[in-house]
Amino acid sequence: MFAAMSASVNDPSHGFCRDCLSPQHGGGMRCRACGSPRLIRHPELYALAIAHIDCDAFYAAVEKRDNPALKDRPVIVGGGKRGVVSTACYIARINGVRSAMPMFKALEACPGAVVIKPDMEKYVRVGREVRAMMQALTPLVEPLSIDEAFLDLSGTERLHGQPPALVLARFTRAVEKEIGITVSAGLSYCKFLAKIASDFRKPRGFSVIGQDEAVGFLAEQPVTMIWGVGKAFAATLEQDGIRMISQLQRMERGELMRRYGTMGDRLYRLSRGQDERRVEPDHDAKSVSAETTFDTDLATAADLVPILRALSEKVSARLKKAGIAGRTVVLKLKTHDFKIRTRNRQLGDPTRLADRIFQTGLQLLEKETDGTKYRLLGIGVSDLSAADRADPPDLIDVQSRKRALAEGAIDALRDKFGKKAVETGYTFGKGRNARPPEDADH
Ligand code: DCP
Numbered sequence: 001m002f003a004a005m006s007a008s009v010n011d012p013s014h015g016f017c018r019d020c021l022s023p024q025h026g027g028g029m030r031c032r033a034c035g036s037p038r039l040i041r042h043p044e045l046y047a048l049a050i051a052h053i054d055c056d057a058f059y060a061a062v063e064k065r066d067n068p069a070l071k072d073r074p075v076i077v078g079g080g081k082r083g084v085v086s087t088a089c090y091i092a093r094i095n096g097v098r099s100a101m102p103m104f105k106a107l108e109a110c111p112g113a114v115v116i117k118p119d120m121e122k123y124v125r126v127g128r129e130v131r132a133m134m135q136a137l138t139p140l141v142e143p144l145s146i147d148e149a150f151l152d153l154s155g156t157e158r159l160h161g162q163p164p165a166l167v168l169a170r171f172t173r174a175v176e177k178e179i180g181i182t183v184s185a186g187l188s189y190c191k192f193l194a195k196i197a198s199d200f201r202k203p204r205g206f207s208v209i210g211q212d213e214a215v216g217f218l219a220e221q222p223v224t225m226i227w228g229v230g231k232a233f234a235a236t237l238e239q240d241g242i243r244m245i246s247q248l249q250r251m252e253r254g255e256l257m258r259r260y261g262t263m264g265d266r267l268y269r270l271s272r273g274q275d276e277r278r279v280e281p282d283h284d285a286k287s288v289s290a291e292t293t294f295d296t297d298l299a300t301a302a303d304l305v306p307i308l309r310a311l312s313e314k315v316s317a318r319l320k321k322a323g324i325a326g327r328t329v330v331l332k333l334k335t336h337d338f339k340i341r342t343r344n345r346q347l348g349d350p351t352r353l354a355d356r357i358f359q360t361g362l363q364l365l366e367k368e369t370d371g372t373k374y375r376l377l378g379i380g381v382s383d384l385s386a387a388d389r390a391d392p393p394d395l396i397d398v399q400s401r402k403r404a405l406a407e408g409a410i411d412a413l414r415d416k417f418g419k420k421a422v423e424t425g426y427t428f429g430k431g432r433n434a435r436p437p438e439d440a441d442h
């Protein structure tokens with residue numbers, strides 16, 4: 001089934017060594033050239049082009065890279081006031097440590113672990129380096145988070161002189177050598193299965209799911225493996241007696257849609273390995289947003305507004321850089337007990353101005369500052385379009401027109417003298433309580 005496990009597939013034209021990349025003819029468990037056991041063989045190996053790449057134990061891997069004395073020690077990244085695990089290296093995971101676990105529990109499970117406070121700026125920087133290496137392979141890179149992305153490598157064979165599978169294996173080697181962390185890769189014919197594959201044999205995994213095996217493979221998996229089936233929806237399905245994907249494969253589309261609406265259609269298609277979604281590169285992001293998790297929960301407008309302002313400026317800067325604008329402003333809040341609230345407002349015209357994003361976000365935020373304690377605040381815009389029709393001067397009111405003009409002047413100054421040259425009243429000296437905003441393109 002999976003290439004990494006399928007040393008029994010003896011087609012000489014369909015295998016190579018992941019360490020030295022030499023082709024493997026015939027059977028054998030070890031590479032004929034270098035002796036490595038990390039061989040990959042699969043009947044469809046050279047026909048597949050959709051990849052998903054995810055860094056292994058990302059934050060912890062970066063910390064180990066920067067301090068070789070930690071190499072063989074269990075490492076946990078996390079802590080701070082919130083006291084939860086961000087991630088743990090695979091040595092710590094053997095002892096039961098997991099992301100989002102309270103730190104005291106993690107240390108109970110693994111008392112000898114080295115605990116390191118997260119250094120977000122560093123991880124963002126390394127994540128960007130990995131992404132830049134992906135973008136050197138193909139422009140079709142769709143980032144999903146700081147450490148993972150889809151790549152569409154179809155049509156790149158001529159450019160690279162190699163099929164996608166080899167390009168991918170070469171990439172994983174290059175990341176290890178040049179950046180000093182490891183990644184896992186999944187290769188398939190669609191995003192859904194590429195993502196499942198990359199998760200299959202972490203760390204340093206490389207798994208392949210081909211067309212021919214997709215339905216059979218999915219039949220044996222639980223419904224939770226389907227994109228969009230979270231805990232709540234899985235519980236609904238469970239109540240209806242559906243736990244395995246094989247059960248969905250036996251149901252008609254009409255029946256699934258009657259029961260679960262549009263989600264039913266997704267269940268129908270994904271359970272059969274049908275996923276036509278394209279890999280959408282960065283500039284096709286459906287929204288541009290920025291969010292931040294606080295060190296301690298915040299409830300008052302006095303605390304939240306300056307953060308909203310800083311995030312709005314970040315979103316605006318990214319829109320301006322990309323030459324795009326958004327028509328719907330989206331405010332996101334996560335309550336202290338992890339409930340997510342999103343509030344939208346559609347504008348008359350697309351905007352890319354920090355002030356319009358901020359003012360709209362502020363109106364939305366006012367209704368939510370009801371004493372609830374929040375752990376996260378995010379602001380963004382969706383409904384994206386090219387910037388040429390954004391913020392028409394004659395249509396916005398006089399006040400906001402003034403602010404738009406002022407913003408243009410501020411942008412010009414910042415371009416000339418750097419970002420810190422001009423700070424607005426809202427952000428000046430504020431936001432100490434907030435971590436650096438995390439990128440959140442969707
Ligand atoms: N992260 C976090 N809190 C979580 C989950 C993740 O802060 N609850 C951060 C730390 C991770 C990074 O995001 O290093 C990437 O998340 P992944 O889910 O990809 O986890 P890892 O890369 O750490 O491990 P894996 O090897 O399972 O991908």
Ligand code: MG
Binds near residue numbers: 054055147
């Ligand atoms: Mg990861």
